[in-house]
Amino acid sequence: xxxxxxxxxxxxxxxxxxxxxxxxxxxxxxxxxxxxxxxxxxxxxxxxxxxxxxxxxxxxxxxxxxxxxxxxxxxxxxxxxxxxxxxxxxxxxxxxxxxxxxxxxxxxxxxxxxxxxxxxxxxxxxxxxxxxxxxxxxxxxxxxxxxxxxxxxxxxxxxxxxxxxxxxxxxxxxxxxxxxxxxxxxxxxxxxxxxxxxxxxxxxxxxxxxxxxxxxxxxxxxxxxxx
Amino acid sequence: xxxxxxxxxxxxxxxxxxxxxxxxxxxxxxxxxxxxxxxxxxxxxxxxxxxxxxxxxxxxxxxxxxxxxxxxxxxxxxxxxxxxxxxxxxxxxxxxxxxxxxxxxxxxxxxxxxxxxxxxxxxxxxxxxxxxxxxxxxxxxxxxxxxxxxxxxxxxxxxxxxxxxxxxxxxxxxxxxxxxxxxxxxxxxxxxxxxxxxxxxxxxxxxxxxxxxxxxxxxxxxxxxxx
DNA sequence: ACCACACAGCGTACATCGTACGCTCATGAG
DNA sequence: CTCATGAGCGTACGATGTACGCTGTGTGGT
Numbered sequence: 001x002x003x004x005x006x007x008x009x010x011x012x013x014x015x016x017x018x019x020x021x022x023x024x025x026x027x028x029x030x031x032x033x034x035x036x037x038x039x040x041x042x043x044x045x046x047x048x049x050x051x052x053x054x055x056x057x058x059x060x061x062x063x064x065x066x067x068x069x070x071x072x073x074x075x076x077x078x079x080x081x082x083x084x085x086x087x088x089x090x091x092x093x094x095x096x097x098x099x100x101x102x103x104x105x106x107x108x109x110x111x112x113x114x115x116x117x118x119x120x121x122x123x124x125x126x127x128x129x130x131x132x133x134x135x136x137x138x139x140x141x142x143x144x145x146x147x148x149x150x151x152x153x154x155x156x157x158x159x160x161x162x163x164x165x166x167x168x169x170x171x172x173x174x175x176x177x178x179x180x181x182x183x184x185x186x187x188x189x190x191x192x193x194x195x196x197x198x199x200x201x202x203x204x205x206x207x208x209x210x211x212x213x214x215x216x217x218x219x220x221x222x223x224x225x226x227x
Numbered sequence: 228x229x230x231x232x233x234x235x236x237x238x239x240x241x242x243x244x245x246x247x248x249x250x251x252x253x254x255x256x257x258x259x260x261x262x263x264x265x266x267x268x269x270x271x272x273x274x275x276x277x278x279x280x281x282x283x284x285x286x287x288x289x290x291x292x293x294x295x296x297x298x299x300x301x302x303x304x305x306x307x308x309x310x311x312x313x314x315x316x317x318x319x320x321x322x323x324x325x326x327x328x329x330x331x332x333x334x335x336x337x338x339x340x341x342x343x344x345x346x347x348x349x350x351x352x353x354x355x356x357x358x359x360x361x362x363x364x365x366x367x368x369x370x371x372x373x374x375x376x377x378x379x380x381x382x383x384x385x386x387x388x389x390x391x392x393x394x395x396x397x398x399x400x401x402x403x404x405x406x407x408x409x410x411x412x413x414x415x416x417x418x419x420x421x422x423x424x425x426x427x428x429x430x431x432x433x434x435x436x437x438x439x440x441x442x443x444x445x446x447x448x449x450x451x452x453x454x
Numbered sequence: 455a456c457c458a459c460a461c462a463g464c465g466t467a468c469a470t471c472g473t474a475c476g477c478t479c480a481t482g483a484g
Numbered sequence: 485c486t487c488a489t490g491a492g493c494g495t496a497c498g499a500t501g502t503a504c505g506c507t508g509t510g511t512g513g514t
Contacts (some may be wrong), residue, residue, distance in 0.1 A: 018491075041472065053473075054492045062472065109336045113389035117405055122414050130416035139424045147386070147432070148379070148439035155382020156374070162340035178344055187349050189357035197366045205374070212375035212443075215450070219442040245462075267500065280502080281463045289501065 015049055020058045020068070022048065028069050028104065036066075036106040066110065071118025073107045076100045079127040086135030087217050090145075093128065094153050094213055101157040108157045112150070137224055145220050152216055156209055168203040175199075242276050247285045247295070249275065255296050255331065263293075263333040293337065298345025300334045303327045306354040313362030314444050317372075320355065321380050321440055328384040335384045339377070364451055372447050379443055383436050395430040402426075 016022070026048050031039045041062060045052040059065040078096035080089035101108050114121065132142040165174045175194045179187065197203065243249070253275050258266045268289060272279040286292040305323035307316035328335050341348070359369040392401045402421045406414065424430065 040470080042470085051493045053494080056473075057491055109385060112386045115405075119409065122406070122409065122417060126414040126417040129420050133416060133419075139420065142420070143424055144435060144438050147383070147435040148442065151382035151386055151439060152375070152379050153382065154385055155378035155380065158336060158381055158385060159339045159374070159378055178342075179349070182346065182349065187353040189360060190349060190353040192360075193356050193366065193369070197370055208371060208374040211371050212378060215375065215446040216439075216442065219446050223442070268502080269500075278464045279500095280465080283502075284462055 018048065018050060018054060018058060023055055023058045023065070024068055024072055027065055028072060031069065031106040032104055039106075067114055067116050067118065070107060070110055070114055071120045073100060073104050073111070074118065074124050075120035076103075077124055079124065080131040082131070086131060086137075087221060089131055089135075090128075090149065090217060091213065094149060095210075097153050098157060098209060101154075101161075105157075105161045108154065108161050112154060135224075138227065141220075141224055141227055144223070148216055148220070152212055156212065160205060160209075163205055166204070166206075168199055168201055171198045171203070245275065245277060245281060245285060250282055250285045250292070251295055251299055254292060255299060258296065258333040259331055266333075294341055294343050294345065297334060297337055297341055298347045300327060300331050300338070301345065301351050302347035303330075304351055306351065307358040309358070313358060313364075314448060316358055316362075317355075317376065317444060318440065321376060322437075324380050325384060325436060328381075328388075332384075332388045335381065335388050339381060362451075365454065368447075368451055368454055371450070375443055375447070379439055383439065387432055387436075390432055393431070393433075395426055395428055398425045398430070 023044070027039060027044055030044055030047060041055055042052045045055055048055075055065075059068065077100050078093060080093040082089075084092070101111075111121075128146060129142055132145055133139070137145060165171050171194065175198070179191070185191070198205075250271070254266060254271055257271055257274060268282055269279050272282055275282075282292075286295065304327050305320060307313075307320040309316075311319070328338075355373060356369055359372055360366070364372060392398050398421065402425070406418070412418070425432075
């Protein structure tokens, strides 16, 4: 057989070299599109036009891959801006987290669970704590604030992610199929809530986020001043 | 071979009949002990001294099993008591959710995500909404309150579940192994936070829960009165 | 007391998954 | 040009969910 071109002189597009970067990018895109359970080493390899085992030159195993994916996600979150007052800074960070998580729904529930946090993860936590301390929160209040804010932010993302609808039109369908197996009027408050609120045009559960966020920030401000 | 006793007259303990109840109970115990990923149809069957395929007479498939497990968990949550004022009622429910989730960590993240909610799930939501409405929350405020409370409760459970330690002693170990790959003083605020707060004797992250819960309830009360 | 049947429990088999192990060549340093 | 390195891969194995259809048992009808 004639020796093949060693430097990709032929027209056949030379598949670009694999790299940890490329693997991560493809994995995240895949998970964004189909969820974590759609991400298998085999499908990922196929997408990269590579044999499954080739991936293992760049990630130790699937867990290592996911750890790394999570750290990329952390890297996409805006750190709290340094100039603004603390409430504005925390508000901006919170909204950035929400936005990032809505792009990467599969990451919710994993963000806080990694036993091997990456540098972006640690830098993020460091920056938030630092910002609170600089704003005059003592350590204990900073702990309160961080716990409360992150619980809310991640919890909101978690509950919202799981809502199987986005618009008020979809609500009707989903609600009906959920309630269909049960007797009518078994759950009157739930039904009223759905029909009188969630199904109203323009309803978007996502809008709830800022109400709670501001309530929390106001409460924290009061307590900080009282301390 | 001699015909075996058909009515379990021998001393060999007659394995009790399988039932959906028994399958669910064993599955929950298994998940409580080893997490969801330890729950496989085979190990579950083994625990019940039954062949794997026997389970499928009682659950349609693994997803159906998990749906049912989640509904059992919902059933363990105390509904908001009817007598007390709304804040007390909501507080009691919130703490009950937290307690239940701490018994069933594997359920966190699934509670709000089932597309086929069971009766206990729906009854729970119905009762909470009803209690808020009865306390004078209009529909919109009830939506705010419920969203905020549940986001916080589930978010707290999520972030706490993932913390790989419970006591202040464990913090040191875990923190060191997390930070060990990185240069000293790369994350000064985080280090200060850990050494000056989380490692103090008596520290228990779980104690943060009630601080945030009360802050939220107070904020909701203010807004309800203002409306 | 008998029988027929419904159905609980099961054995076998298969597709899919993560990944251990070690081979093969292409590539870049000398 | 030579040769060591390491990227990419082929094969194979154990785990997992579950489809399919058999078997033997307990039960209700007579």
